[in-house]
Amino acid sequence: MSSLAERARELDAADPLASCRKLFDLDDSVVYLDGNSLGAPPLSVAERMQDVVRNQWGRRLIRSWGExxxxxxxxxxxxxxxxxxxxxxxxxxxxxxxxxxxxxxxxxxxxxxxxxxxxxxxxxxxxxxxxxxxxxxxxxxxxxxxxxxxxxxxxxxxxxxxxxxxxxxxxxxxxxxxxxxxxxxxxxxxxxxxxxxxxxxxxxxxxxxxxxxxxxxxxxxxxxxxxxxxxxxxxxxxxxxxxxxxxxxxxxxxxxxxxxxxxxxxxxxxxxxxxxxxxxxxxxxxxxxDGVTIADVRAKNLALTGFFIECVDSLVGSRVSVVTPRDSSRGSQVSLACEDASPVMEALIARDVIGDFRPPNVLRFGFAALYGRYTDALRAATTLADVLA
Amino acid sequence: MSSLAERARELDAADPLASCRKLFDLDDSVVYLDGNSLGAPPLSVAERMQDVVRNQWGRRLIRSWGExxxxxxxxxxxxxxxxxxxxxxxxxxxxxxxxxxxxxxxxxxxxxxxxxxxxxxxxxxxxxxxxxxxxxxxxxxxxxxxxxxxxxxxxxxxxxxxxxxxxxxxxxxxxxxxxxxxxxxxxxxxxxxxxxxxxxxxxxxxxxxxxxxxxxxxxxxxxxxxxxxxxxxxxxxxxxxxxxxxxxxxxxxxxxxxxxxxxxxxxxxxxxxxxxxxxxxxxxxxxxxDGVTIADVRAKNLALTGFFIECVDSLVGSRVSVVTPRDSSRGSQVSLACEDASPVMEALIARDVIGDFRPPNVLRFGFAALYGRYTDALRAATTLADVLA
CATH class of the missing domain: 3.40.640.10 (Type I PLP-dependent aspartate aminotransferase-like (Major domain))
Incomplete structure (x- = not known):
């Protein structure tokens, strides 16, 4: 376990996309693994909405349609x-x-x-x-x-x-x-x-x-x-x-x-x-x-989902089964089949590890390369092990 | 003309909906008569958007779907x-x-x-x-x-x-x-x-x-x-x-x-x-x-459009013709047929009287009862007379 923790920290430190996370409005206390359902808010959105409502709509009114x-x-x-x-x-x-x-x-x-x-x-x-x-x-x-x-x-x-x-x-x-x-x-x-x-x-x-x-x-x-x-x-x-x-x-x-x-x-x-x-x-x-390539995103989400699967194998073991392909024919999420998946996900969310449940028995964990962290992947697996214990 | 100005001030002073205008984010220097195309922003919107983006989306994330x-x-x-x-x-x-x-x-x-x-x-x-x-x-x-x-x-x-x-x-x-x-x-x-x-x-x-x-x-x-x-x-x-x-x-x-x-x-x-x-x-x-009845809104927009037609008759005369019914079978807008309607509307907008143009030859002026004012109706007619002169 300590080696997983060390590796997670090393992987985060070496992550070429790590600096993107600061562009998002995210609580560090929450492990957000549901960006495959609702992405986290980029910080620029709140400010832009103020400009759109107060200036474009408020000051320019109907003229903004032409602007x-x-x-x-x-x-x-x-x-x-x-x-x-x-x-x-x-x-x-x-x-x-x-x-x-x-x-x-x-x-x-x-x-x-x-x-x-x-x-x-x-x-x-x-x-x-x-x-x-x-x-x-x-x-x-x-x-x-x-x-x-x-x-x-x-x-x-x-x-x-x-x-x-x-x-x-x-x-x-x-x-x-x-x-x-x-x-x-x-x-x-x-x-x-x-x-x-x-x-x-x-x-x-x-x-x-x-x-x-x-x-x-x-x-x-x-x-x-x-x-x-x-x-x-x-x-x-x-x-x-x-x-x-x-x-x-x-x-x-x-x-x-x-x-x-x-x-x-x-x-x-x-x-x-x-x-x-x-x-x-x-x-x-x-x-x-801006300045991000899909190739970098893909490399990171394969690494991140791969690391999460490794943590699950190591910490959770046979209490769940990995539904998502272990080879590269997977997207940017990991799905785990699990008994009582719905209450298990509720317990995870109560511990600030947010994924989602899909019927009949799937726990879904989505990994967004722009703000996902290896330490979060490890924390999610650790918390899942605790919940299932 | 001065009697129209006096009447406009008296009508605004007696308007039971006059207090609603302060709920909107509007420049007093602009006569906004295009609320029939894009209503003006209520002040509450900008604040609510901040709450939705920063709190509901930012802090509660996916959980807001259930909240x-x-x-x-x-x-x-x-x-x-x-x-x-x-x-x-x-x-x-x-x-x-x-x-x-x-x-x-x-x-x-x-x-x-x-x-x-x-x-x-x-x-x-x-x-x-x-x-x-x-x-x-x-x-x-x-x-x-x-x-x-x-x-x-x-x-x-x-x-x-x-x-x-x-x-x-x-x-x-x-x-x-x-x-x-x-x-x-x-x-x-x-x-x-x-x-x-x-x-x-x-x-x-x-x-x-x-x-x-x-x-x-x-x-x-x-x-x-x-x-x-x-x-x-x-x-x-x-x-x-x-x-x-x-x-x-x-x-x-x-x-x-x-x-x-x-x-x-x-x-x-x-x-x-x-x-x-x-x-x-x-x-x-x-x-x-909240607290507004459609009956009050309707009474005001009939009065406001009626007053605008009266101002147009008096100040603009035959240079336009009123397309909108003069009896109560009209909505909350006044349409004027006018030669060169498109450039005329551009000239009005350049003078901060904002209505819109609809082909082939219609100047449209919409009156929103919650923020429309009789003094604005008069100013719109006066400005139109100036533009056409």
């Missing part, structure tokens, strides 16, 4: 773009992940004349499946669940909706390989990046991904319920025909013409007026990425 | 309810007006078996028509525009989408009469309250309205792009079958089951995770309504 608000969905999208390997002009921020899934699935079906099947990753976060079912019901498509490891696609498969990281187990999938296999079957792929953006390399453009959505309140620290994003590559924008065709996606919104004519650009992914407070909170939160 | 965040869409909905004559449990806040129109139109068509036509108020704000067309395309319904004054409905009309106040002219329609005529034709009615909520009496329950949506950033002062609301009366909730069926509308969201089972309550109108920062800014903004 940066109207174009914020695309501008903030361009700030997310380098984190997912996208060139500018291909990401728009707004609405929820669920709403963006709805847009992308309908658009994908409309691009896939003669094909009528939506295949959903069988380990998907539930909302993806719910939205796929709703889209199928409206469009006459069918929905089939299939494991990403053994996708069996056919000439009727229009689109495959895949999660890069399994929210429950933490397993990470190979975006390049899955995308290639979907394309080989003549279908389109829609990636849900909720559990990977800001944690794993994605490279959307390089892999020829067709569509992606993701959330900004986990590893991007945009705040509770921060708006989601939608990626549509330039090559597909002209044919991206989405059903939530509100006035914000119009080619000339303020012409207020009776007929809808979509923007020729990524703005056609917009629906209604964007939530500016949440959007600009996210904009401020993205400042923490 | 008021998760239920905020319904709780804030219940605060809007008395302003639109709705009993509790019938309004949910979240998503944009456009997204909520999409939900309600699809749900209405699904309730209207054998009927297949959407009728849209021909003077509607554009997004309503865009969304209606999108819904029609997905569902096989048809869309027809018709003036609310002479709706001709038939046995195929499923739903009528009506705006209580015409955004361009400021004309207000009789919710009770239109609702009754739609019901007499066996159809459902969906009211868009964007330009009336917080300004006009609505009485949704009393008139037996079927659905309503509205925005919260105009007369409710919720902030730029604040989340919209959706009203579904208790009697229709069990059959409200909406297509943006994301996990937040599930009966037991955290069970994370593969099949969607809608909440039996108004929460079934939810889609994805709510934008908490924007939602709690709105929550704070609603504090200004």
């Amino acid at each position: 940066g608000w109207w174009t914020a969905p695309e501008r903030v999208g361009d700030r997310i773009a380098p984190l997912v390997g996208a060139a500018p002009g291909q990401i728009v921020v707004g609405d929820s992940t669920s709403a963006n899934l709805f847009k992308a699935l309908v658009a994908a079906l409309r691009m896939s004349k003669g094909r009528n099947e939506i295949v959903v990753d069988s380990a998907t976060f539930p909302t993806d499946g719910y939205i796929a079912s709703s889209v199928a019901r409206l469009t006459g498509a069918t929905v089939r669940a299939a494991p990403l490891d053994s996708l069996e696609l056919n000439a009727n498969t229009a689109v495959v909706l895949a999660n890069q990281v399994d929210y429950r187990t933490g397993r990470a999938y190979d975006v390049a390989a899955v995308t290639a296999s979907v394309h080989a079957a003549g279908a389109l792929v829609l990636w849900d990046l909720c559990h990977s953006v800001g944690a794993l390399p994605v490279d959307l453009d390089a892999h020829g991904v067709d569509f992606a959505v993701g959330c900004t309140y986990k590893f991007l620290n945009g705040g509770p319920g921060a708006p989601a994003f939608l990626y549509v590559p330039t090559r597909l924008q002209a044919s991206f025909d989405q059903p939530l065709a509100g006035w914000n996606g119009h080619r000339v919104p303020f012409a207020m013409t009776p007929d809808f004519e979509p923007s020729p650009e990524i703005a056609r992914g917009r629906c209604g007026t964007p939530d500016i407070l949440s959007l600009l909170a996210l904009d401020a939160a993205l400042d923490v990425w | 008021g965040w998760w239920t905020a869409p319904e709780r804030v909905g219940d605060r809007i309810a008395p302003l639109v004559g709705a009993a509790p449990g019938q309004i949910v806040v979240g998503d944009s007006t456009s997204a909520n129109l999409f939900k309600a139109l699809v749900a209405a068509l699904r309730m209207s078996k054998g009927r297949n036509e959407i009728v849209v108020d021909s003077a509607t704000f554009p997004t309503d028509g865009y969304i209606a067309s999108s819904v029609a395309r997905l569902t096989g319904a048809t869309v027809r525009a018709a003036p609310l004054d002479s709706l001709e409905l038939n046995a195929n009309t499923a739903v009528v989408l009506a705006n209580q106040v015409d955004y361009r002219t400021g004309r207000a329609y009789d919710v009770a009469a239109v609702t009754a005529s739609v019901h007499a034709a066996g159809a459902l009615v969906l009211w868009d309250l964007c330009h009336s909520v917080g300004a006009l009496p609505v009485d949704l329950d009393a008139h037996g309205v079927d659905f309503a949506v509205g925005c919260t950033y105009k007369f409710l002062n919720g902030g730029p792009g604040a989340p919209a609301f959706l009203y579904v009366p208790t009697r229709l909730q069990a059959s409200f079958d909406q297509p943006l069926a994301g996990w937040n509308g599930h009966r037991v969201p955290f069970a994370m089951t593969p099949d969607f089972e809608p909440s039996p309550e108004i929460a079934r109108g939810r889609c994805g995770t709510p934008d908490i920062l924007s939602l709690l800014a709105l929550d704070a903004a609603l504090d200004v309504w």
Whole structure:
């Protein structure tokens, strides 16, 4: 145990991202391992909110729409773009992940004349499946669940909706390989990046991904319920025909013409007026990425989750089983199957080790590379051992 | 002119709502007449945002979801309810007006078996028509525009989408009469309250309205792009079958089951995770309504718009024509048709009189009863006369 403690201190001391932690408003007394559900607040957010409310809204009033608000969905999208390997002009921020899934699935079906099947990753976060079912019901498509490891696609498969990281187990999938296999079957792929953006390399453009959505309140620290994003590559924008065709996606919104004519650009992914407070909170939160590479983030979260698994093996042993892959095919979380997982997590939280519970029996511990510490990983494992003892 | 100035001062002095203005963060040097597009910030918002970011998010982190965040869409909905004559449990806040129109139109068509036509108020704000067309395309319904004054409905009309106040002219329609005529034709009615909520009496329950949506950033002062609301009366909730069926509308969201089972309550109108920062800014903004009745608000905005029309008649004369009804069938704005309206509005704004321009030729001046002043109305008319001279 003392050697784990020594190693944790050494690893923290050698951590090239250690200085990022001071950009966040975090209590040192709390071990926060739920940044995969709600990222911690960057310090810049509170200050930016004051500026937005008191100055932009208060002093400039309606004029602020012409001074940066109207174009914020695309501008903030361009700030997310380098984190997912996208060139500018291909990401728009707004609405929820669920709403963006709805847009992308309908658009994908409309691009896939003669094909009528939506295949959903069988380990998907539930909302993806719910939205796929709703889209199928409206469009006459069918929905089939299939494991990403053994996708069996056919000439009727229009689109495959895949999660890069399994929210429950933490397993990470190979975006390049899955995308290639979907394309080989003549279908389109829609990636849900909720559990990977800001944690794993994605490279959307390089892999020829067709569509992606993701959330900004986990590893991007945009705040509770921060708006989601939608990626549509330039090559597909002209044919991206989405059903939530509100006035914000119009080619000339303020012409207020009776007929809808979509923007020729990524703005056609917009629906209604964007939530500016949440959007600009996210904009401020993205400042923490200045000078940080996803490669460094990935190296650290693999090391950090690996160290946590080692601590769990050593201190907790067989009272839990590690659900997350021990090799590098994992995201930035560690999931432990555990009897009575729900009350166990409550006991951990009561001791200021904050993870979360996912049914039926999973303890989830998320590790955010920008503020996570090896000493915290050790404390979490030690506390878990105490709780289970 | 001096008698108008005297009257303005007397009217301000006698205004029973005059004390509400001090609840807002407004420059006295600016005449703000665009609260029908973006309401001014209540002072409570900036402070609340600090608490939400620093304490709720910063200190409580993920735990805040169980300490008021998760239920905020319904709780804030219940605060809007008395302003639109709705009993509790019938309004949910979240998503944009456009997204909520999409939900309600699809749900209405699904309730209207054998009927297949959407009728849209021909003077509607554009997004309503865009969304209606999108819904029609997905569902096989048809869309027809018709003036609310002479709706001709038939046995195929499923739903009528009506705006209580015409955004361009400021004309207000009789919710009770239109609702009754739609019901007499066996159809459902969906009211868009964007330009009336917080300004006009609505009485949704009393008139037996079927659905309503509205925005919260105009007369409710919720902030730029604040989340919209959706009203579904208790009697229709069990059959409200909406297509943006994301996990937040599930009966037991955290069970994370593969099949969607809608909440039996108004929460079934939810889609994805709510934008908490924007939602709690709105929550704070609603504090200004404590102790205020819509009857008082309506009396004042009729008087204020009436006084402005009188000032325009007297000072500006025939250089503009008043588009807004001179009788009480108007909302809380005055629209003036004017040659070169766009540069005229720019010149007004340069002189700190802020209204807006709507194509093709309309100057819009919105009057918010909670912070509008008769002296400001006079100054706006005087400045307009100067600009046009």
